[in-house]
Amino acid sequence: MNRFTDKIAIVTGAGSGIGAATARRLGEEGARVACLDLDAEAAEKTGADIESAGGTAQPIPCDVSNEASVAAAVEAVGETFGPPQLVCNVAGIGKFAHTTEATVDDWNRILAVNLTGTFLMCRATIPSLLENNGNIVNVASTAGLMGQPYSAAYCASKGGVVMLTKALALEYIDRGLRVNAVAPGGVDTPMIGSFTYPEGANQKLMYALMTPFGLQQPEDVAAVIAFLASDEAWYLTGSIVAADGGLTI
Numbered sequence: 001m002n003r004f005t006d007k008i009a010i011v012t013g014a015g016s017g018i019g020a021a022t023a024r025r026l027g028e029e030g031a032r033v034a035c036l037d038l039d040a041e042a043a044e045k046t047g048a049d050i051e052s053a054g055g056t057a058q059p060i061p062c063d064v065s066n067e068a069s070v071a072a073a074v075e076a077v078g079e080t081f082g083p084p085q086l087v088c089n090v091a092g093i094g095k096f097a098h099t100t101e102a103t104v105d106d107w108n109r110i111l112a113v114n115l116t117g118t119f120l121m122c123r124a125t126i127p128s129l130l131e132n133n134g135n136i137v138n139v140a141s142t143a144g145l146m147g148q149p150y151s152a153a154y155c156a157s158k159g160g161v162v163m164l165t166k167a168l169a170l171e172y173i174d175r176g177l178r179v180n181a182v183a184p185g186g187v188d189t190p191m192i193g194s195f196t197y198p199e200g201a202n203q204k205l206m207y208a209l210m211t212p213f214g215l216q217q218p219e220d221v222a223a224v225i226a227f228l229a230s231d232e233a234w235y236l237t238g239s240i241v242a243a244d245g246g247l248t249i
């Protein structure tokens with residue numbers, strides 16, 4: 001498939017996991033991919049992977065939670081490739097904690113990266129997307145659709161991403177800008193490996209987060225993101241696609 005020939009794409013969180021798989025997938029399908037990540041080296045690695053597979057990529061360091069960093073990165077995309085047409089907001093962080101032990105710093109950082117970061121990138125690119133028949137795909141989570149234990153900040157941030165997606169979809173529906181989100185269940189990435197249960201966690205509460213399918217691979221989620229970003233999904237806007245092995249049925 002070559003659904004994105006010469007399209008200019010921004011992928012945040014492109015240095016790892018779902019973001020890296022998404023950047024590679026868009027690159028394989030012909031997009032020129034701006035690989036944005038806080039971790040500059042990781043973004044460079046993904047960019048190099050895309051180029052060595054015959055694609056076109058530009059790594060750009062960016063902290064999505066920082067307004068000036070987002071503005072600078074979007075400007076760099078414009079200078080390198082031209083105005084962006086596809087924006088995939090994948091960057092995210094999370095941490096399990098008992099709510100009574102969670103720090104305000106952790107709460108603020110999770111909201112800043114997952115929710116404010118998605119808002120900042122949408123806000124910075126919407127003018128270009130409107131002019132260039134573009135669209136946005138955000139990465140929410142099952143944690144944005146259902147309660148999950150020891151994840152108050154993460155759930156709040158991803159619930160926010162779900163509603164941000166719907167609000168933008170409706171606001172721009174009459175101007176042809178589609179805004180969708182994928183809500184993945186468990187994905188085999190470094191993030192999930194780094195989540196450790198807080199001391200004294202009730203393991204039985206975690207059973208509710210399991211599906212018979214087990215974990216999926218980042219490429220599985222990238223395929224859903226690529227579909228939503230493609231013209232094949234022209235009738236989808238404000239959709240939150242649960243890619244979760246049936247977890248939220």
Ligand SMILES: NC(=O)c1ccc[n+]([C@@H]2O[C@H](COP(=O)([O-])OP(=O)(O)OC[C@H]3O[C@@H](n4cnc5c(N)ncnc54)[C@H](O)[C@@H]3O)[C@@H](O)[C@H]2O)c1
Pocket residue numbers: 012013014015016017018019036037038039042062063064065090091092093094113114117139140141142183184185186187188189190191192218
């Ligand atoms: N892994 C899962 O099970 C799972 C499930 C549902 C949703 N998600 C969501 O998918 C997205 C990607 O997660 P992943 O599992 O691939 O994680 P990951 O940790 O493998 O990758 C996240 C990437 O985001 C980057 N990043 C972190 N903070 C950033 C910032 N401030 N600015 C720019 N980049 C930043 C990291 O450097 C990293 O490269 C996240 O939004 C996550 O919440 C993951």
